[in-house]
Amino acid sequence: MSQWPRYEVFQQDKEGRPHQNAGSVHAPDAEMALQNARDVFVRRPNCLSLWVVPAAAIFAKTAQELAEDDTWQEELDSNTDQETYYVFQKQSQRRAMTYVTHVGEVEASSPAQALQRALQKYKGGTPYVWWVCPARAIFRSETADVESMFAPAHDKTFRMPNEYRVVAQMYEIRQGE
């Protein structure tokens, strides 16, 4: 079987919080990607909204790549047709904060221009990774989806793996041998 395309998944867990990258899923199309994203990433935690974006639609650069090479840049020009691009940054290397986070939007006529404008507009901090993608490439869950896609997770009980005490029990069994 040929491989399905990969979609990056962005999740918003609370009202007013930005969408953050949760990981990626494979799917034949955006609608199925959204469905897979729900099942892979949000069965347990809070979720208000999910976005999926074809990985191929994301123009990405690391801070190191930006420092070493500027040949990707294009002449900035505002005359050609512009569209909205979403801008994402990975802002921290701390283990609990390795997410690529939505920071805002820019208008541009190409991904490279979008990144250049993003670098000017969002220059605070020391982002480790930059992603830009056209707004039209984002497929989003709708407000009406919350009730059936995300809300049932709140009622489910589950155990963390460490509650099964498997490792401790294996030690006990081995000591008895």
Add this chain to the structure above:
Amino acid sequence: MNPDLQHVLTEKLLALGDDELVLGHRDSEWAGHAPILEEDIAFGNVALDEMGHAMLWYNLRRDLTGDDPDRLVYFRDPAAYRNLQMVELPKGDWAFTIARQYLFDAAEGVFLAQLAHSQYWPLAEVAAKIGREELYHYRHSSNWVKRLGLGTAESHRRMQAALDELWPYTAQVFAPLPHERLLVEAGFVPDPNTLRSTWLTTVAPFLRESGLDVPAHGGDPAAGRDQHTEYLTPLLTDLQEVARYDPTAEW
């Protein structure tokens, strides 16, 4: 509640629980074998959801009879199970599993939407709770039906074959239980005689949009829920094996 009404209600709850339990078990057989990792997780979720729904129905029954759901599931013989034959059939290929899940999800959607207005409030409460999750199940299975139906010649052929094989079993889905009329008259459950036509108005156009032929209705009378195929016994042997190996074990 008068004893006759309560008796039919406990039978209805058993049928509802058994449908979800047996389907959930069949679905769980895909764990590790679904067509792609993401779907393996998604369908495992569906299996767990169905088992969770079974638990809700069994708990309502326990509130009336005192019967422990674990005993009911692990120590009851196949002849005493009241699930539909459709849900006990082997999982087949992916198209068969999806076709069955779709037909069941659509039926549950129709039933639960009306059950949410039940005059017996515990039924109405569970219907509302399960109903929202079933909306997602319906979305999941219908998305697959559409893609398999309109996909390749191979996926279409398998999907149509699955539908043709399953269709005769759907006669049983909305067939009333003995004396279910008492529940209908009390306003506890919707009239089963109206449910099938409502279900068909959802399912038939959707299947056609998905490039599939809706099989003709055979018109055979539905089997009673005490009638099972040869497949239920091995399924329950598998499901009950561990619990029966050591009935006093603490979990």
